[in-house]
Amino acid sequence: xxxxxxxxxxxxxxxxxxxxxxxxxxxxxxxxASLDVLxxxxxAIVGARACSGYGRTVARSMATExxxxxxxxxxxxxxxxxxxxxxxxxxxxxxxxxxLGCGIDRDYPAAHAExxxxxVSAGGLVVSEYEPGIEPAPWRFPARNRIIAGLARATVVVExxxxxxxxxxADFALEDGREVLAVPGEITSSLSNGTNALLRLGATPATxxxxxxxxxxxxxxxxxxxxxxxxAAEQVLVALATGAGTADELSRSTxxxxxxxxxxxxxxxxxxxxxxxxGMVRSTIAR
Amino acid sequence: MFGRxxxxxxxxxxxxxxxxxxxxRSGQQPTFSIVGLADRACQEAKHRVRSGVHSALLxxxxxxxxVNLAPAALRxxxxxxxxxxxxxxxxxSDEVPAKRLAEHACIxxxxxxxxxxxxxxxxxxxxxxxxxxxxxxxxxxxSSQEAAxxxxxxxxxxxxxxxxxxxxxxxxxxxxxxEQDTLPVDTRLPDxxxxxxxxxxxxxxxxxxxxxxxxxxxxxxxxxxxxxxxRLPSILPPLTQDEALEVTRIHSVxxxxxxxxxxxxxxxxxxxxxxxxxxxVIGGGTVPRPGEVSLAHRGVLLLDELPEFxxxxxxxxxxxxxxxxxxVARVGGRALFPARFRLVATMNLCPCGGRGDPKLECVCTPxxxxxxxxxxxxxxxxxxxxxxxxxxxxAEELAAGPSEPSGVVRERVVExxxxxxxxxxxxxxxxxxxxxxxxxxxPLTGRGRARVARVARTVAALAGSAExxxxxxxxxxSYRSPTGLGER
Numbered sequence: 218x219x220x221x222x223x224x225x226x227x228x229x230x231x232x233x234x235x236x237x238x239x240x241x242x243x244x245x246x247x248x249x250a251s252l253d254v255l256x257x258x259x260x261a262i263v264g265a266r267a268c269s270g271y272g273r274t275v276a277r278s279m280a281t282e283x284x285x286x287x288x289x290x291x292x293x294x295x296x297x298x299x300x301x302x303x304x305x306x307x308x309x310x311x312x313x314x315x316x317l318g319c320g321i322d323r324d325y326p327a328a329h330a331e332x333x334x335x336x337v338s339a340g341g342l343v344v345s346e347y348e349p350g351i352e353p354a355p356w357r358f359p360a361r362n363r364i365i366a367g368l369a370r371a372t373v374v375v376e377x378x379x380x381x382x383x384x385x386x387a388d389f390a391l392e393d394g395r396e397v398l399a400v401p402g403e404i405t406s407s408l409s410n411g412t413n414a415l416l417r418l419g420a421t422p423a424t425x426x427x428x429x430x431x432x433x434x435x436x437x438x439x440x441x442x443x444x445x446x447x448x449a450a451e452q453v454l455v456a457l458a459t460g461a462g463t464a465d466e467l468s469r470s471t472x473x474x475x476x477x478x479x480x481x482x483x484x485x486x487x488x489x490x491x492x493x494x495x496g497m498v499r500s501t502i503a504r
Numbered sequence: 505m506f507g508r509x510x511x512x513x514x515x516x517x518x519x520x521x522x523x524x525x526x527x528x529r530s531g532q533q534p535t536f537s538i539v540g541l542a543d544r545a546c547q548e549a550k551h552r553v554r555s556g557v558h559s560a561l562l563x564x565x566x567x568x569x570x571v572n573l574a575p576a577a578l579r580x581x582x583x584x585x586x587x588x589x590x591x592x593x594x595x596x597s598d599e600v601p602a603k604r605l606a607e608h609a610c611i612x613x614x615x616x617x618x619x620x621x622x623x624x625x626x627x628x629x630x631x632x633x634x635x636x637x638x639x640x641x642x643x644x645x646x647s648s649q650e651a652a653x654x655x656x657x658x659x660x661x662x663x664x665x666x667x668x669x670x671x672x673x674x675x676x677x678x679x680x681x682x683e684q685d686t687l688p689v690d691t692r693l694p695d696x697x698x699x700x701x702x703x704x705x706x707x708x709x710x711x712x713x714x715x716x717x718x719x720x721x722x723x724x725x726x727x728x729x730x731x732x733x734x735r736l737p738s739i740l741p742p743l744t745q746d747e748a749l750e751v752t753r754i755h756s757v758x759x760x761x762x763x764x765x766x767x768x769x770x771x772x773x774x775x776x777x778x779x780x781x782x783x784x785v786i787g788g789g790t791v792p793r794p795g796e797v798s799l800a801h802r803g804v805l806l807l808d809e810l811p812e813f814x815x816x817x818x819x820x821x822x823x824x825x826x827x828x829x830x831x832v833a834r835v836g837g838r839a840l841f842p843a844r845f846r847l848v849a850t851m852n853l854c855p856c857g858g859r860g861d862p863k864l865e866c867v868c869t870p871x872x873x874x875x876x877x878x879x880x881x882x883x884x885x886x887x888x889x890x891x892x893x894x895x896x897x898x899a900e901e902l903a904a905g906p907s908e909p910s911g912v913v914r915e916r917v918v919e920x921x922x923x924x925x926x927x928x929x930x931x932x933x934x935x936x937x938x939x940x941x942x943x944x945x946x947p948l949t950g951r952g953r954a955r956v957a958r959v960a961r962t963v964a965a966l967a968g969s970a971e972x973x974x975x976x977x978x979x980x981x982s983y984r985s986p987t988g989l990g991e992r
Contacts, residue, residue, distance in 0.1 A: 266869075266870045267866070267868070267869060267870050267873075296870040296871075296874070297870055326871075328874060406865075407865060463895040464703075464704040465701055465702065465703050465704055465895075465897065468703050468704070474703075475703040475704050475706065475707035476707055476963070476967075476979055477975075477979075478704075479704065479707070479978075479979040479982040479983070480975045480976075480978035480979040480982070481978075482982050483942075483978040483979065483980075483981035483982040484978050486946075486981075486982075487938075487941060487942060487945055487946070487981070493982070495722075495853055495859065495860050495893050495895075496722075496723060496860055496893030496894065496895040497860075497895065
């Protein structure tokens with residue numbers, strides 16, 4: 218694995234990162250891409266590792282739209298929301314940056330080794346303030362979060378419990394004077410406690426990608442999923458407009474049989490208009 | 505003095521001809537020894553045979569007796585040789601006519617009172633006898649029905665004295681004939697009408713029945729996954745005559761056939777507990793025995809709580825799932841057991857079971873969920889044609905009226921399965937294009953593509969279509985693995 222490093226004050230050290238109160242003295246970088254990608258308008262999309270299907274869908278589709286609009290997506294390569302944010306950006310052919318909480322030569326979690334390779338080969342970068350060989354440790358992750366916040370002009374928290382690492386990232390972003398957005402969640406879910414608390418404190422609600430892009434000064438490239446020309450599929454989309462549902466619930470609200478519904482769902486999934494996750498069907502189109 | 509009789513030993517399901525030879529000579533000390541790689545149960549035949557012959561009030565030759573089981577290199581195990589040993593001795597001491605005994609194959613265990621008991625694998629031994637050119641088989645009267653299924657004249661005897669009387673020509677015994685009635689359907693199976701809601705799960709079950717697909721049901725506890733799986737046998741097409749014979753043979757060898765039950769006509773259902781060992785599930789042992797996968801041959805194997813099974817068991821499942829046969833290699837040779845079954849497996853979405861249930865909150869860490877799911881390897885997951893997530897049904901669904909009963913579903917399944925066999929629907933170009941597009945857009949392996957194509961054919965057959973249309977492929981795609989579990 219080849220990696221390089223850039224010291225603070227050297228050419229190529231990200232300007233935004235240099236502005237934070239406690240910038241890392243040296244930034245290790247993995248990937249062939251030029252360090253200029255760190256100067257592009259970037260948004261951090263972060264959230265819980267143990268996220269819900271809703272959070273996963275939102276993180277992915279928001280990252281996809283940000284990527285399409287030309288924004289760089291920064292996240293922490295953890296499981297859950299972070300991973301989905303990277304994947305969403307990659308799906309749009311966008312550039313994404315992963316900030317590690319361990320040595321630059323490690324892939325943590327190991328299950329995301331494939332993801333880190335995809336990030337690098339798509340023209341993105343994996344960065345860390347730790348030299349090769351440093352083991353991941355719990356106290357390194359909050360420090361890592363300050364780099365995530367520092368690299369991005371805006372930070373979006375998708376799902377977070379009350380004492381989540383994602384809230385630490387949001388705190389850093391506020392300290393750095395960057396914009397903080399939070400995705401509203403269900404008030405009954407503990408996974409929304411953190412994000413709803415942020416909203417109460419005055420964070421900008423992120424209800425669609427345009428909200429995020431606006432804070433970066435970018436225009437949204439409207440990507441309308443090509444909805445298949447199929448009456449059953451249209452019925453499903455109408456039913457999904459009021460919220461996610463299981464296949465059986467959709468079957469009841471649309472009057473479609475299990476077989477027709479299954480066919481419609483697969484077509485919608487292929488078109489990217491819905492995602493099916495653990496039996497829940499969700500529309501990817503923000504209303 | 506010399507006597508000879510023929511019986512059959514089993515290697516796996518395969519009958520092997522065994523000649524029982526008895527040699528009697530006078531000596532100072534009467535002895536009785538059995539040679540020819542006889543195991544313990546077989547050695548104990550000495551006591552059963554001696555007592556049995558005494559009980560039948562027949563004279564016991566007080567001589568030096570040597571019984572050889574040939575071929576001497578084949579390991580003999582079990583008690584099925586008793587009858588042949590007793591009759592050989594009686595032939596050697598001229599109590600029964602040797603010529604008439606040579607026309608028969610014999611199998612059966614002896615009681616101390618001379619009664620003949622049925623032994624496991626009688627039908628397989630009878631098939632061996634029929635193939636070896638014997639027209640008659642002497643066996644326990646309790647297993648004569650079973651033996652007759654092999655197409656041999658099965659002479660059922662209750663007692664060693666009855667066998668002697670028959671061989672001497674004093675009594676005549678009518679050989680058993682297999683019941684020739686049409687295969688009856690077991691109506692006591694649990695019915696699908698008991699399952700409220702879960703339309704998607706029911707649909708997948710119907711596809712699994714018609715196309716012999718493997719089905720994985722995933723969801724929180726208490727949503728009826730197991731209940732649904734247990735109802736698969738009630739909608740399966742009935743066994744054909746050949747299939748019924750195959751199934752009966754396996755169950756006879758493993759000893760799970762009730763005496764007098766005759767041909768097994770309903771597809772078997774097996775649900776081993778997750779504590780079962782690999783040998784119990786797959787088959788094996790020093791003397792190879794069929795495992796649960798073979799006992800479920802032509803029927804259903806339900807593995808409840810799939811990730812709780814030991815990894816070794818799950819990985820060993822892959823071979824029978826792919827080949828439909830289990831091969832057990834032993835020093836004494838190799839035994840092949842057929843294992844073509846529909847696998848139905850259930851699992852939770854996470855170890856605590858809260859995931860997928862709106863009323864519960866999952867308390868599992870991502871690492872625990874990953875570890876739980878990793879117990880089921882990609883390779884095994886790839887072998888499920890149908891993966892369905894079963895979320896918790898709302899209360900109003902449970903209050904809904906009764907659902908379609910098994911009988912109605914079964915009619916459709918029988919029709920669809922018949923169409924698949926006779927004239928499998930062919931894919932139209934547009935359907936192939938949709939499949940290619942799916943391979944491009946979705947994480948679908950080559951094996952996954954083939955599975956979707958197979959399921960699409962079943963969907964078409966159930967719909968009564970002669971062609972696989974795009975809508976059939978689309979429906980099949982929605983059950984692909986591992987979508988139901990959520991990709992991560």
